[in-house]
Amino acid sequence: MKMNGAQMVCEALIAEGVKTVFGYPGGAIMNVYDEIYKQDGFEHILNRHEQASVHAADGYARATGDVGVAMVTSGPGFTNAVTGLATAYMDSIPMVVISGQVPLSLIGTDGFQEIDAVGISRPCTKHNYLVRELSELPRIMKEAFHIARTGRPGPVLVDIPKDITAEFGEFVYPESVDIPSFKPTVKGNKRQIEKAIEAILKAKKPLLYIGGGVTLSDSSDLVRKIAEMGQIPAVETLMARGVMGAKNPLLQGMLGMHGNYSSNMAMSETDLVISLGARFDDRVTGKLSEFAKYADIIHVDIDPANIGKLVDVDYPIVGDLANVLEKFIEGLEGKIKPERYTDWREVLERYDNLHPQSYVDSDKVIKPQWAIERIGELLGEQAIITSDVGQHQMWAAQHYPFDRPRQWINSGGLGTMGFGFPAALGAKKAFPEKTVVNITGDGSILMNVQELVTAAEYKIPVINIILNNHFLGMVRQWQTFFYEERYSETDLSFQPNFKALAEACHGIGYDVTTKAEFDAAIKDAIEKDKVAFINVQVARFENVLPMVPAAGALYNMMLPKKEDNTKGEK
Amino acid sequence: MENVRRVISVLVENESSVLSRISGLFAGRGYNIETLTVAPVPNSNLSHITIVTKGSARVLEQITKQLHKLVPVYKVIEHDEMVEKEMVLVKFPIEESLADIEALCAAYNGGIVNVGVNICIGMVADEPCRVRHFLEATQRYNPIEIVRGGVVAIER
Ligand SMILES: Cc1ncc(C[n+]2csc(CCOP(=O)(O)OP(=O)(O)O)c2C)c(N)n1
Ligand SMILES: [Mg+2]
Numbered sequence: 051m052k053m054n055g056a057q058m059v060c061e062a063l064i065a066e067g068v069k070t071v072f073g074y075p076g077g078a079i080m081n082v083y084d085e086i087y088k089q090d091g092f093e094h095i096l097n098r099h100e101q102a103s104v105h106a107a108d109g110y111a112r113a114t115g116d117v118g119v120a121m122v123t124s125g126p127g128f129t130n131a132v133t134g135l136a137t138a139y140m141d142s143i144p145m146v147v148i149s150g151q152v153p154l155s156l157i158g159t160d161g162f163q164e165i166d167a168v169g170i171s172r173p174c175t176k177h178n179y180l181v182r183e184l185s186e187l188p189r190i191m192k193e194a195f196h197i198a199r200t201g202r203p204g205p206v207l208v209d210i211p212k213d214i215t216a217e218f219g220e221f222v223y224p225e226s227v228d229i230p231s232f233k234p235t236v237k238g239n240k241r242q243i244e245k246a247i248e249a250i251l252k253a254k255k256p257l258l259y260i261g262g263g264v265t266l267s268d269s270s271d272l273v274r275k276i277a278e279m280g281q282i283p284a285v286e287t288l289m290a291r292g293v294m295g296a297k298n299p300l301l302q303g304m305l306g307m308h309g310n311y312s313s314n315m316a317m318s319e320t321d322l323v324i325s326l327g328a329r330f331d332d333r334v335t336g337k338l339s340e341f342a343k344y345a346d347i348i349h350v351d352i353d354p355a356n357i358g359k360l361v362d363v364d365y366p367i368v369g370d371l372a373n374v375l376e377k378f379i380e381g382l383e384g385k386i387k388p389e390r391y392t393d394w395r396e397v398l399e400r401y402d403n404l405h406p407q408s409y410v411d412s413d414k415v416i417k418p419q420w421a422i423e424r425i426g427e428l429l430g431e432q433a434i435i436t437s438d439v440g441q442h443q444m445w446a447a448q449h450y451p452f453d454r455p456r457q458w459i460n461s462g463g464l465g466t467m468g469f470g471f472p473a474a475l476g477a478k479k480a481f482p483e484k485t486v487v488n489i490t491g492d493g494s495i496l497m498n499v500q501e502l503v504t505a506a507e508y509k510i511p512v513i514n515i516i517l518n519n520h521f522l523g524m525v526r527q528w529q530t531f532f533y534e535e536r537y538s539e540t541d542l543s544f545q546p547n548f549k550a551l552a553e554a555c556h557g558i559g560y561d562v563t564t565k566a567e568f569d570a571a572i573k574d575a576i577e578k579d580k581v582a583f584i585n586v587q588v589a590r591f592e593n594v595l596p597m598v599p600a601a602g603a604l605y606n607m608m609l610p611k612k613e614d615n616t617k618g619e620k
Numbered sequence: 621m622e623n624v625r626r627v628i629s630v631l632v633e634n635e636s637s638v639l640s641r642i643s644g645l646f647a648g649r650g651y652n653i654e655t656l657t658v659a660p661v662p663n664s665n666l667s668h669i670t671i672v673t674k675g676s677a678r679v680l681e682q683i684t685k686q687l688h689k690l691v692p693v694y695k696v697i698e699h700d701e702m703v704e705k706e707m708v709l710v711k712f713p714i715e716e717s718l719a720d721i722e723a724l725c726a727a728y729n730g731g732i733v734n735v736g737v738n739i740c741i742g743m744v745a746d747e748p749c750r751v752r753h754f755l756e757a758t759q760r761y762n763p764i765e766i767v768r769g770g771v772v773a774i775e776r
Contacts (some may be wrong), residue, residue, distance in 0.1 A: 168637055173648045177691040180637070197691060231633055231694040355685035358678065 055184050055215035056081035059148060062191035064091035065223045068119050070110060070479050071095070072103040072472075076123025077163060078150030081215035095479065095508055098500035100127050102472035104134020104147060105498070108205075109476025111143050112459045113434060115268060117198045118145040118476065124152055125163030128209075129170070133466060135205050136174035140463025141289065142266055144203035146194045151180065153213040167209040176204025181211065184219045196227040201234025202353040203266055234352060238369030238377060246324075246348045246365040247381035253322035253346075255394040256282050259305070262289025262462065263327015263351060263371055265455040272375035273326060274298070279379070281388035283398055285313040287328050289462045292452035302398060303407060306334040307598050308444045311405035311607060312398050314598065317342055318605040319397070325349045327371050330360040331463070332601075340603035350374050405596075407448055408610055416565060418442060418517045418588040422449040424565070425487060425515065428572055433485040434477045436460065438470035438494030441523040444594040446489045468497025474512040475505055485513070485576060492518040492542050495583075502555035505581035513575045513582045516548060519590045527593050531608075552583035562586045621676030625654070627702050627773045628683065630669040633692035634660055641690050642669060651675060651683050655706075655770035666694065672748075672771045701776040707745040707769035708755065714738050716761040724761075728754040739764065 053061070059082050063071065072095045075083040086094050097103040100122045107118030118138075122131045128149045138145045152161040168180045177197050179190045187210070194206040250256055264273050270293040277284050277300045284294050285305040294301040303310040305317050317323070323345045328334070335341040338360060348365040349357045357366045367374055409419040422445050425435075431453040437443040437460045452458045459477055461469040474488040495516050505512060519526075522540040529537050549559030558580045560571035568586060575582035596607040632638045639658060646653050654672040661668050673683060680698070687696045712721055718732065721742055725731045728751070730744030744754050748771055755766060 169640065172637075172641060172644050182636075229691065232691050353689070355682060355689055359682060 051221050052218055053221050054081065054085075054218050055187055055210065056085040058184075058187050058219075058221050059191065059210070059215065060085045060089050060091065061221060062188060062223060063119060064089070066117070066191075066195050068092050068117075071119045071121055072097055072106040072110075072476065073121030074100045074103055074123065074127060076125075076127045076150065078124035078152055078212045079121060079127070079148075079215075080150075081212060082121065082148070082150070082210075095475070095504065097472065097475075097504045099498060100130035101133050101468065102475075102498045102501050102504065104131045104145070105137065105466075105469050105472035106476035106479070107145055107147070108134060108138045108143050108469075109436060109459055109473030110480050111138075111145055111476070112473070113456055113477035113480045115266075115456070116144070117195055118143070119148070120145070121148045123150045123163070124167070125165050128165060128167045132170060132174065135171055135207065137461050137464045137466045137469060138205040139174045139176065141262065141461065142203050143205065144198040145205040146198050147205060147207050149207060149209045150215075151209045151211040154182065154211045155213070157211065167207065171207045174205075175207050178207035178209065180209045181214055184214050184217045187214065188221060188223050192224045193227055193229060196229070197232065200232075235354070235368045236370040236373055238350065238367045238374035240377075242365060242367045243374060243377045244381065246367060247378060249322055249346060249348060249365060250280070250324065250382065251385055254391070255320045256280070256322040256324060256391065257316050257320035257345075258282055258284035259317070259323050259325040259328050260284055260286045260290040260293050261326060261328025262287060264290055264293050267327065267352070267371040268455070269372040269375055270294075270455045272372060272379065276375065276378055276382065279382055279388075280386040281391060281395065282324070283316055283391075283395060285309070285316055287331070287334055287462075288447050288460070290328070290455075291447055291450075291458040292455045295453045296451035297453070302402065304447055305604070306331075307336070307600070308448065308594050308596065309598070309604070310402075310407040310448070311596060311609065312402035314596070314604040314607060315401045316398050318603070320345045323347045325351075326375070327351060329356045335360065336598045336602050336604040340605070405609055409592075410611070412589065415589045416563070416568060416586055418445050418519070418592055419449050420565070421515070421517060421568060421586055421588065422446050422489065424568060425489070425572070426451045428569070429485055429487065431457070433457070433487055434459065434474075434481060436470045436474040436477060436486065436488045438488070438490040438497075439465045439467045439524075440491045440494060441519070441527060441592070441594050442489050442491045442494075442517040444524075445517070448594075467494040470494065471498045471501045471512070471514055474514070475501060475510050478510045478512050488512060488514045490514055490516050491523060492516055492520060492545060493522045495548075496546070499551070502552060502557050502581060502583075506556035511579045511581050513572070513584065515572075515584045516586060517588045518545075518548070518585055519588050519592070520545065521590060524594070530591070530593065531597075531599070548583045548585035552581070557581040557583065560584045621678060623674050623676055624680070625672065625674050626680050626698060627704060627771060628671045628673060628687070629697040629702075629773055629775070630671065630687055630693060631661070631695040631697075632667050632669060633694065634665050634667045635692055638667070638692045639669075641692065642671075642687070645686055645690065646673075646683075649682070649686065651679065655768070657770040657772050670770070670772050697775060699775055702773040703776055704748055704771050704773045705745050706748045706751045706771045707743065708751050709733075709767045710742045710744075710755070710758050710763045711739050711765040712742065712758075712761050712763055714740055721761055724754070724757055
């Protein structure tokens, strides 16, 4: 069929099954927006900032596992999208971002709103394309989706000059993709898998180290099964919360800088790390030379470059987790004996009893940890929880009872403040029947606060719970511990009226200072079914604990005090 | 960990941004590039890139793996058994003994390739360490300018 490039873009999106595109128009992408106007194959959501469009597409992808799609114009539209691309890149999120570009004839002339999008995004995309001929557009669209979701997922940028979207040509969308240089290894090496199985059977203190790859590959059922078969203890990274399920007695908790005591001790004392889709991030390992010092390491990952990058691995297995884990289960079936690890489980139980994940509640002021637990009690398994970045994020990861993967959506690798609200919009678009809550801070929420308008216009009723400590709390915490309480530029005492702000944008706002108000606000927000800000005054100087100081050994944790440490409350 | 020198050959799809993907990867991840040469492979849509780098065993392994991850990269060949050659051009003042220079270049598989009014140009193509020796030897003939071509290599 003959059509212009812009229509080809729309037809390709429809052929890929895209239901929602998040975006923002401008000169170089106008041809495509003109075709969007004429079609009804997908819905377009006009965010109020391109960064939010990309985070929303990202949130949609994290919630569903499908490829998220965002669309922006050239120049500033594209540069606004870069943080979103980098955020998705660091967490391996499948996404296609389409950007307009100045016409081919103007490229290289410093034309109006010309910027080298492919150059800028090279280090923060899995792959990117500048379309140079209309005839390659269908193939490039097809490849972009294929690359985004195949192997280790990631964002792909397609930069399209304006004259190409205007040009007419024959449209045939390819049925299949053939990129000879891009063939990720899916099946794990049989020999290596056998050796790893033997190692598991021989170990005395095995530990499942579960990373975001398990979520991305939807293989949490298989992981649970293996844990179950051998009664093998497990720890989760920030990106894997929900994989084991909060109620699972084998789950020690989250490990790393803000991991709980038994998780970090488990990693310090295990004799066999079974790493599944985790990448030994510095926030997880602490001091590398002390990390899992007594252990051999099995590392299963779809990305060979993750294996051996930071630690030496004894049993490297490159492959898709689901594929490899099935082989593990076959090999362990009937051979693995849970009794073998009884002593090990008891050791960890003692550790957990010694220093459980805890905080001291208060009847004078809401403790942020209480707020998280309370949200968990009220909404539990059915809600999707997104977060921004800071103390509130860590408290959410520590205290929310995540029961399933894809329930917890946060920016782990890049740590992008401003991610949570737009990501929540994406998740809610994907699952309108679920309650979607963004747990955020008084700093982070302002970084994409314009999305109140988007949420109100499109009736995407997400609930933002602002744990308001009048601080850039996480930075303040480091200043308390490591900079002798010099609170350089972290005091956020000067604040907007969050309730009024939400209402000015056609949402609903609540000011909360007591536990009773907290419950009432959440119930009311769900009932009103409107985008909401619940502004919760929380203990200002609360710290996220345990904490492993950066580059310290995992077993050297600062632990929570047992008595009330609330101070300086107003 | 000790740094070792390594020659890596990369076969890539011949697309416009592929070189920036590779050099950007090295710059962004802090890998070292000693020399880098590129040329199209005859009768194909591929290019052959030869990179000489230095790094610890872990870094060299990462370089290979990260190169593999780039979508337009077909093949990464990293071998101890490579035949390596490098070309170098050296400009000498005409006052120096042309016979001596000719003999020196000949000793390293080269010769004088151009003679002008004020200068003559010698060319040598040889193993990288022999090129180094050649350049040391040229010093007594007051070279005006030296241009090295970078290493090309092929599996034995
Ligand atoms: C875009 C961005 N800028 C700066 C930072 C550094 N940073 C990390 S946490 C944090 C404080 C966040 O404050 P708030 O949102 O109020 O959360 P709190 O820690 O108080 O819960 C800052 C500034 C970041 N992660 N992202
Ligand atoms: Mg704060």
